[in-house]
Amino acid sequence: MLLIHCPYCDEQRAELEFAYAGEAHIARPDDPAAMSDEDWQYYLFVRANPRGRHHERWRHTHGCGRFFNAVRDTLSDKFEVTYKAGEPRR
Amino acid sequence: MTRFSAFSLFAKALGGHQGWPEQWPDAAPRPAYDAIIVGGGGHGLGAAYYLAKKYGITNVAVIEKGWLGGGNTGRNTTIIRSNYLYDESAHLYDHALKLWDGLSQELNYNTMYSKRGVMMLAHNVHDIQSFKRHIHANRLNGVDNEWLSAEEAKAYCPPLNIAPDARYPVLGAALQRRGGTARHDTVAWGYARAAAALGVDIIQNCAVTGIRRGADGAVEGVETTRGFIASKRIGVSAAGHSSVIMKMAGLDFPLESYPLQALVSEPVKPVFPCVVMSNTVHAYMSQSDKGELVIGAGTDQYVSYSQRGALHIVEHTLAAICEIFPIFRRMRMLRSWGGIVDVTPDRSPILGKTPVKGLYVNCGWGTGGFKATPGAGDLLAYTMAKDEPHPINAPFNLDRFRTGRLIDEAAAAAVAH
């Protein structure tokens, strides 16, 4: 089980308190209607899925309830850093 | 290649089984091939076999970074069934199911395919409605699937607890009698042996590290840890690592890789006659011929290539197993492990051509591709030989994520199977 640091509570807690929320920093396009199907598929379906550094979102569901971002190595599953939503990509 | 028969087994038994020759040679890479398959799992080895057998393309290499079947082929719970909801899926999985029949004879290698029936438990009203919808849809597609009452389910699988006050009451079940299990390793070994006998090179301990493309964009070959190998036709069948390899060719794929775990108990005498699945509580079980209970757990929630999952996932599954089958409460577990499964947004595979000329892909089978092994191999071979998809795999193209013509088994099954 992962141990995850919530940047809002500033505490390291068990994964059971958290919900994974997919790849981070995927911005919803401002004007979807203006997009080609080609680009829309990238927004909707295509993911980085790297073997290594991964930017991802977590939610402290059973704690403060807030979303935050994290960088985790998908090979070792170790977190490099977690940071608040809205902060620049690390 | 020695042919296996009752007589050859007996003759070798007299010699204490010491006289068996190597079943296929450990090939070193040659400079060029007519076709290369990346990934020596069941799917990739199957594709190489059918390329040689059905399409006469024998100058083929299967390139595997580890050992044969060391990926998900050797890590899965071997459940075989074809009762998927949508027409496209029913045709795809039933194509594979039909090939399982007779596969041992064709390969002269015992894959131990056992049609012991796969029973899916319904625990709530939604399950009942959804399973009955599957049953009707399956029957229209000529795929067997039938509804059992709780009592009938209990008769089919006596260890089942159908007490009305159970934590997960059993309200009925859907049974596919043609479903069952096979021995995972022998599927890889059987295809490898049969493919090698037709001239295919099986190259282990050789990781693909790059895909070389020419000025026109078409593939020219693969960079590997054992040097460059040329080929104008490359089929990628790398399961959990598919998106990593597609990136080597400059392609971004709609895939995410997750850990999926399984575990086995200590071996006991035959007690569990069929395969039982419960999607609702994430428990899957059968008993191997060795006597171990083979149990499948769910996926972890996050993307990972670590090939290990968290303990709480396994605990959750075992808690459910103990409720549904109280007889196993004191059973001890022997081993657990994880594999990495490549999941698509609609939970259906991607099997066909890619935007890169000469590059073909078979991926996205996620938590449920073992059952499809012969079918996926056959269809990847067809697609590579003809440079066009077979009608069965045509709907499973990459383009569906652009057009929106998804084959949405996600809603239908959602979890490991």
Ligand SMILES: Cc1cc2nc3c(=O)[nH]c(=O)nc-3n(C[C@H](O)[C@H](O)[C@H](O)COP(=O)(O)OP(=O)(O)OC[C@H]3O[C@@H](n4cnc5c(N)ncnc54)[C@H](O)[C@@H]3O)c2cc1C
């Ligand atoms: C725990 C678990 C339980 C499962 N249970 C079931 C089940 O009950 N029923 C079912 O139908 N399915 C099940 N599955 C899913 C099933 O195992 C897979 O869908 C299927 O095995 C994929 O087939 P494959 O042969 O292509 O994969 P693999 O056997 O994983 O083959 C892919 C191969 O590619 C190789 N490879 C990767 N990268 C490279 C590289 N760079 N160069 C060279 N080679 C490379 C890997 O080493 C690997 O051997 C389960 C999976 C897991 C993990």
Ligand SMILES: [Zn+2]
């Ligand atoms: Zn918090």
